Amino acid sequence: MSITVSPVKDSRGNIVGASKVARDITTRIESQTAMEKYIKNLETLNTVGKSISENLDVQGILQRVTDATTLLTGAGFGAFFYNNSDEKGNSFRLFTLSGAPRKIFDNMAMPRHTDIFLPTFRDKKVMRIDDITKHADFGKNAPFNGMPKGHFSVASYLAIPVVSKSGSVIGGLLYGHPEAGKFTAEHELLVVNIAAQAAVSLDNSKLFEQVKSLSEKKDEFIALASHELKTPLTTIKGYLQVLAKKEADKMSQLFVDKSLYQVEKLQTLVEDLLNMSRIESGQLNFRLEVFDIKEMLREIIETFSYSSQSHRVIEDLGNNPVIIRGDRQRIEQAILNLITNAIKYSPKAEEIFINLEVVDEKMTLRVRDKGIGLTGEQQQQLFTRFYRAEDTKGISGLGLGLYLTKQIIDRHGGIIEVSSEYGEGSEFSFTLPLALQKKNIEKAI
Numbered sequence: 001m002s003i004t005v006s007p008v009k010d011s012r013g014n015i016v017g018a019s020k021v022a023r024d025i026t027t028r029i030e031s032q033t034a035m036e037k038y039i040k041n042l043e044t045l046n047t048v049g050k051s052i053s054e055n056l057d058v059q060g061i062l063q064r065v066t067d068a069t070t071l072l073t074g075a076g077f078g079a080f081f082y083n084n085s086d087e088k089g090n091s092f093r094l095f096t097l098s099g100a101p102r103k104i105f106d107n108m109a110m111p112r113h114t115d116i117f118l119p120t121f122r123d124k125k126v127m128r129i130d131d132i133t134k135h136a137d138f139g140k141n142a143p144f145n146g147m148p149k150g151h152f153s154v155a156s157y158l159a160i161p162v163v164s165k166s167g168s169v170i171g172g173l174l175y176g177h178p179e180a181g182k183f184t185a186e187h188e189l190l191v192v193n194i195a196a197q198a199a200v201s202l203d204n205s206k207l208f209e210q211v212k213s214l215s216e217k218k219d220e221f222i223a224l225a226s227h228e229l230k231t232p233l234t235t236i237k238g239y240l241q242v243l244a245k246k247e248a249d250k251m252s253q254l255f256v257d258k259s260l261y262q263v264e265k266l267q268t269l270v271e272d273l274l275n276m277s278r279i280e281s282g283q284l285n286f287r288l289e290v291f292d293i294k295e296m297l298r299e300i301i302e303t304f305s306y307s308s309q310s311h312r313v314i315e316d317l318g319n320n321p322v323i324i325r326g327d328r329q330r331i332e333q334a335i336l337n338l339i340t341n342a343i344k345y346s347p348k349a350e351e352i353f354i355n356l357e358v359v360d361e362k363m364t365l366r367v368r369d370k371g372i373g374l375t376g377e378q379q380q381q382l383f384t385r386f387y388r389a390e391d392t393k394g395i396s397g398l399g400l401g402l403y404l405t406k407q408i409i410d411r412h413g414g415i416i417e418v419s420s421e422y423g424e425g426s427e428f429s430f431t432l433p434l435a436l437q438k439k440n441i442e443k444a445i
């Protein structure tokens with residue numbers, strides 16, 4: 001009731017009485033309470049929806065769903081049971097529980113293939129029963145003929161199947177309350193909707209697990225295969241090198257040279273795979289030393305000038321030594337990757353450009369080509385392993401070179417960058433800290 005009391009005054013302003021108005025506000029309070037409940041339900045629904053769609057872990061999804069739906073339905077307890085049925089199928093497996101201590105299920109048989117449970121677990125039916133103890137199928141099954149002793153007292157019963165996209169019943173959400181008639185059609189609707197959402201998340205999490213395990217298998221395979229390939233390749237190369245030194249007719253000499261060239265190519269590929277495996281398992285080690293990267297570049301360029309018939313290298317390496325601290329072999333590998341790519345991906349060009357520069361205690365190496373170039377989208381994916389742009393058909397490669405190069409430069413505290421225009425050409429550059437202050441360089445060499 002809402003009561004308003006107002007004073008009643010005479011013509012001189014004296015209070016001579018009081019008037020009171022009483023109003024029945026039951027409906028107003030009821031609708032306010034209903035509204036508050038509705039908003040609370042919405043909030044719960046929102047958070048559960050968000051958390052289950054973001055979750056990829058089965059336990060997490062099912063616990064959130066069981067907790068939230070137990071709360072929303074006001075059930076005495078809620079539980080998710082896996083549909084564990086084999087051919088004879090006698091048990092469902094309790095997976096998550098809410099609102100009641102787990103030990104109440106410990107000494108109890110699980111729900112069985114009885115007429116009460118089967119419609120949910122086999123026929124995908126929602127069961128909402130006001131008083132299960134009065135149900136026609138209740139108490140018919142031995143050995144308990146009803147609820148086992150010590151069972152959480154259940155009158156109101158609600159069971160909702162969780163059905164996978166494939167149509168199979170993953171399990172069931174079961175709710176109980178000691179009083180009769182507790183679960184309404186709205187409760188049923190709420191849980192049915194959440195169960196559908198949970199089923200999608202469970203399907204995704206299964207897929208995710210499969211993909212994860214496949215990807216792990218692939219990595220294991222690559223590690224094993226590259227390791228096994230390495231030994232016979234080294235042996236073949238050794239024999240070929242011995243043969244190459246022997247006097248032989250022109251044709252044999254040519255074939256031995258060609259074989260050596262191909263074996264070396266194979267070795268690089270295998271080494272890339274092996275290094276990738278080492279990076280993924282955190283086992284790529286570096287042997288640091290202080291050296292002149294300009295000298296290294298000069299040697300690399302010289303070798304390229306002899307071996308590349310297609311491109312000329314235009315270089316500008318500056319006049320002074322550029323001393324860095326790093327793993328000689330890995331840095332060389334990074335540089336070789338960039339130069340090889342510049343040549344490989346500019347088949348119609350005749351030149352590539354290499355520039356070395358020192359600014360602010362850092363060195364920057366730029367490798368530029370006038371080749372096929374890269375779109376913005378392609379540039380974003382370049383450094384991920386096995387990535388190859390669409391227009392590389394006919395150009396051999398595994399898509400590992402830039403991934404390895406970036407790992408090497410990152411691990412040396414450097415930065416690798418690309419700028420490119422599709423159809424015009426690309427420039428790859430990396431920056432590394434110098435090992436010594438400029439003024440100390442001369443002393444060092």
Ligand code: ADP
Pocket residue numbers: 337341342345346369371372373374382387388389390392396397398399400401402403425426
């Ligand atoms: P691979 O050359 O073995 O394919 P990389 O990791 O070295 O592997 O390069 C990944 C991809 O990046 C290449 O497949 C190619 O699509 C692109 N790419 C690399 N360098 C260049 C370049 N200089 N110009 C154009 N595209 C390039």
